[in-house]
Amino acid sequence: MDARHDPPPRLGGRYELLDVVGRGGMASVWRAHHHGVAGFRRPVAIKQLLPSLAANDHVAAMFVEEARVVSELSHPHVVQVHDFGRDDDGQYFIAMELVEGTDLGSWIVRHVKVGKPTPWRQVVAIVQDALRGLAAAHERRDEKGVRAPVFHRDLTPSNVLISRHGQAKLADFGLARAMDRVTMTSPGVVKGKIAYVAPEMIAGARASEGSDLYSLGVVLWEALAGRRLYEGVSDLELFVRVGRGEVPPLREVRTDLPEGLCAAADRLLAKHPDERFRSAAAAREALRDVLRADARDGGGPLEPEDVAAYLATLS
Numbered sequence: 001m002d003a004r005h006d007p008p009p010r011l012g013g014r015y016e017l018l019d020v021v022g023r024g025g026m027a028s029v030w031r032a033h034h035h036g037v038a039g040f041r042r043p044v045a046i047k048q049l050l051p052s053l054a055a056n057d058h059v060a061a062m063f064v065e066e067a068r069v070v071s072e073l074s075h076p077h078v079v080q081v082h083d084f085g086r087d088d089d090g091q092y093f094i095a096m097e098l099v100e101g102t103d104l105g106s107w108i109v110r111h112v113k114v115g116k117p118t119p120w121r122q123v124v125a126i127v128q129d130a131l132r133g134l135a136a137a138h139e140r141r142d143e144k145g146v147r148a149p150v151f152h153r154d155l156t157p158s159n160v161l162i163s164r165h166g167q168a169k170l171a172d173f174g175l176a177r178a179m180d181r182v183t184m185t186s187p188g189v190v191k192g193k194i195a196y197v198a199p200e201m202i203a204g205a206r207a208s209e210g211s212d213l214y215s216l217g218v219v220l221w222e223a224l225a226g227r228r229l230y231e232g233v234s235d236l237e238l239f240v241r242v243g244r245g246e247v248p249p250l251r252e253v254r255t256d257l258p259e260g261l262c263a264a265a266d267r268l269l270a271k272h273p274d275e276r277f278r279s280a281a282a283a284r285e286a287l288r289d290v291l292r293a294d295a296r297d298g299g300g301p302l303e304p305e306d307v308a309a310y311l312a313t314l315s
Helices: 057-071 104-113 120-138 209-225 235-244 259-268 280-296 304-313
Strands: 015-023 027-035 041-049 081-086 092-096 101-103 160-163 168-170
Touching: 015 041, 041 057, 057 081, 057 092, 101 104, 104 160, 104 209, 120 160, 120 168, 120 209, 120 280, 120 304, 160 304, 209 259, 209 280, 259 280
Parallel strands: none
Antiparallel strands: 015 027, 027 041, 041 092, 081 092, 101 160, 160 168
């Protein structure tokens, strides 16, 4: 392991790093204990930039913005930021809520490995929670009460965390930008996973509620289909297909799904933003209608406890 990741006794004098629980293209996430006075101890997650990126001023600035923006999003379906500081080497770190459970990407893979389709009602409940988190970000207002939406810009299955209590939370707003910030055409901005990017952003449009909804639509499609939307294609072909908005209708991939669910997924994945849901709240209402219809057919309501119980069967 790189020496940069050999944990000091107490990061920032307060955080005991235990083990790495995730590592992406920009940062590592540690399981840690926050130590306070009189024996106080609380489990947290610590996010640190990778050593190769820590000296990059642009990346560091984006990391600072992530901490600032997400700290202003207090919502049960958004991973909370507790603290922001520097380590002994002067590099930034973020102390966040530790979500014990799994992520949607791992959840999908578990089903694939056992050859079992994902239960669509569980998927809908998880995506509804993600939409609640998105709605909070999109409807954010600043300290003066002026609308100041935050767009996630990097929605993927791995960024939808599922707690052991059955609640889903959005993580990693590392590419979050306010409405008036940079577009996909600006140098160095395309750092997300291109398969989840909305078609209009390939053409240089700004991030929007619609682009986040499209990305979550890809997540929903993959969770129900049990496979990646774009498999076995080159980077160039992927870029072209995403720009064209080439998405197979969900009904053609999985025939056991309710018509209303397929229609909602297709609407989220409409090529043109005007054809998608007008908001995350509207998309969540459409999915709620799907569950209500299923309840009338004997399916019954779905609570977080039901998701938690199902999650436990996969452990």
